[in-house]
Amino acid sequence: MARLTAGVGSSHVPLLGVAVDQGKTGDDYFGPIFAGYEWTREWEKAEKPDVIVLVYNDHASAFDMKIVPTFAIGCGERYKPADEGWGPRKVPDVEGHADLAWHIAQSLILDDFDMTIINEMDVDHGLTVPLSMMFGSPDKWPVKVVPLAVNVVTYPVPSGNRCWALGEAIARAVASFPEDLNVQIWGTGGMSHQLQGPRAGLLNREWDNKFLDMLESDDDAARWIPHIEYLRETGSEGIEMVMWLIMRGALGKKVKTLHRHYHIPCSNTAIGHIVLEPAD
Numbered sequence: 263m264a265r266l267t268a269g270v271g272s273s274h275v276p277l278l279g280v281a282v283d284q285g286k287t288g289d290d291y292f293g294p295i296f297a298g299y300e301w302t303r304e305w306e307k308a309e310k311p312d313v314i315v316l317v318y319n320d321h322a323s324a325f326d327m328k329i330v331p332t333f334a335i336g337c338g339e340r341y342k343p344a345d346e347g348w349g350p351r352k353v354p355d356v357e358g359h360a361d362l363a364w365h366i367a368q369s370l371i372l373d374d375f376d377m378t379i380i381n382e383m384d385v386d387h388g389l390t391v392p393l394s395m396m397f398g399s400p401d402k403w404p405v406k407v408v409p410l411a412v413n414v415v416t417y418p419v420p421s422g423n424r425c426w427a428l429g430e431a432i433a434r435a436v437a438s439f440p441e442d443l444n445v446q447i448w449g450t451g452g453m454s455h456q457l458q459g460p461r462a463g464l465l466n467r468e469w470d471n472k473f474l475d476m477l478e479s480d481d482d483a484a485r486w487i488p489h490i491e492y493l494r495e496t497g498s499e500g501i502e503m504v505m506w507l508i509m510r511g512a513l514g515k516k517v518k519t520l521h522r523h524y525h526i527p528c529s530n531t532a533i534g535h536i537v538l539e540p541a542d
């Protein structure tokens with residue numbers, strides 16, 4: 263059977279993709295950011311996951327105000343990097359795992375989660391930057407990916423509780439897939455940042471680290487953080503952190519922390535990264 267072996271949380275800042283693509287990951291500015299991912303790059307080489315369920319949000323690349331799915335799952339065979347205004351990133355196409363994705367879609371929908379099924383879409387920095395952070399610049403990504411897109415761009419966005427419960431349902435779906443696969447779930451986005459308005463540039467080291475502490479804990483208090491707290495404490499774009507709760511909800515009650523990293527600033531955001539293993 264398929265096994266959900268680990269969860270990874272990571273920011274997906276577009277500037278980090280630029281740093282990888284332009285070979286600047288070791289310079290004075292980016293060096294300390296990428297140093298915090300070195301442990302994970304070595305760990306991933308040893309873990310050799312077959313598939314990542316990659317929770318991310320689309321930034322008006324595949325979706326726009328014409329259609330705003332709350333939760334969408336990619337069931338296609340392949341996804342191309344999106345053109346976000348400067349041409350598509352020169353990274354490999356992302357290979358899907360259609361059989362697992364359709365299985366998860368069926369399991370989730372019969373579990374009362376009304377997923378939008380996407381068979382064709384381009385994927386933007388929300389999905390490709392975390393792949394670059396964890397796997398560098400290979401000719402071909404070493405894993406297949408089931409993209410899981412969440413609306414955190416247009417209110418109403420899903421509650422933390424709903425995201426956590428979706429993670430629990432994804433874990434049930436993966437555990438009932440008959441093929442022997444090593445599956446990880448990644449939650450991406452955040453941490454504190456606000457891109458516009460009078461509070462543009464807001465960062466909150468203390469709150470971000472409290473959130474990481476909550477993810478490491480055995481209780482599920484993080485699922486009850488209201489939207490207004492993300493907005494107030496972490497800026498308008500900090501709401502992306504609800505996507506980390508899908509990852510955390512999938513790992514069960516107890517987790518073991520394998521790695522954790524936090525750095526500010528990166529572009530106009532705070533960088534957070536955590537690697538967790540189910541410990542029930």
Ligand SMILES: [Fe+2]
Binds near residue numbers: 321502
């Ligand atoms: Fe984002």
